[in-house]
Amino acid sequence: MSEKFVELTRTDKTYDRENAWLSHCRSKLLPFITVRSRGSLAMVQWDYISYPPSIDSELFSLAPHIHDAANQIYEPHCTKQSRISLGPGVVTFYNLQVTIAREAAALLYDAIQNVTAPILLHHGKAA
Numbered sequence: 780m781s782e783k784f785v786e787l788t789r790t791d792k793t794y795d796r797e798n799a800w801l802s803h804c805r806s807k808l809l810p811f812i813t814v815r816s817r818g819s820l821a822m823v824q825w826d827y828i829s830y831p832p833s834i835d836s837e838l839f840s841l842a843p844h845i846h847d848a849a850n851q852i853y854e855p856h857c858t859k860q861s862r863i864s865l866g867p868g869v870v871t872f873y874n875l876q877v878t879i880a881r882e883a884a885a886l887l888y889d890a891i892q893n894v895t896a897p898i899l900l901h902h903g904k905a906a
Contacts, residue, residue, distance in 0.1 A: 821880035827868030
């Protein structure tokens with residue numbers, strides 16, 4: 780685990796590492812970012828599941844800002860094999876080179892943290 784994401788590989792047959800990371804992110808109110816490596820390619824994903832339901836509507840209202848930030852991270856890192864998926868509470872980058880995926884995951888963490896920290900403070904939750 781890095782400080783900003785957990786990297787999962789084919790050898791991670793159970794969800795123990797992912798669940799431990801989710802628990803950590805929930806307890807600290809941090810972005811839940813995973814990097815799933817498969818050979819030379821990886822998938823990067825942020826899921827809003829680590830945040831309390833009380834911030835959902837405010838978080839979802841900022842989806843355009845999150846999507847803009849995600850696109851700015853994705854564009855310089857993508858290849859012809861890559862693709863991006865953007866939802867109100869999920870961002871996924873598919874088929875990035877593993878080393879690039881790690882960099883993109885750290886940048887995505889920072890971008891999500893920049894959006895969510897003020898919301899959490901507004902709701903009286905320390906980020």
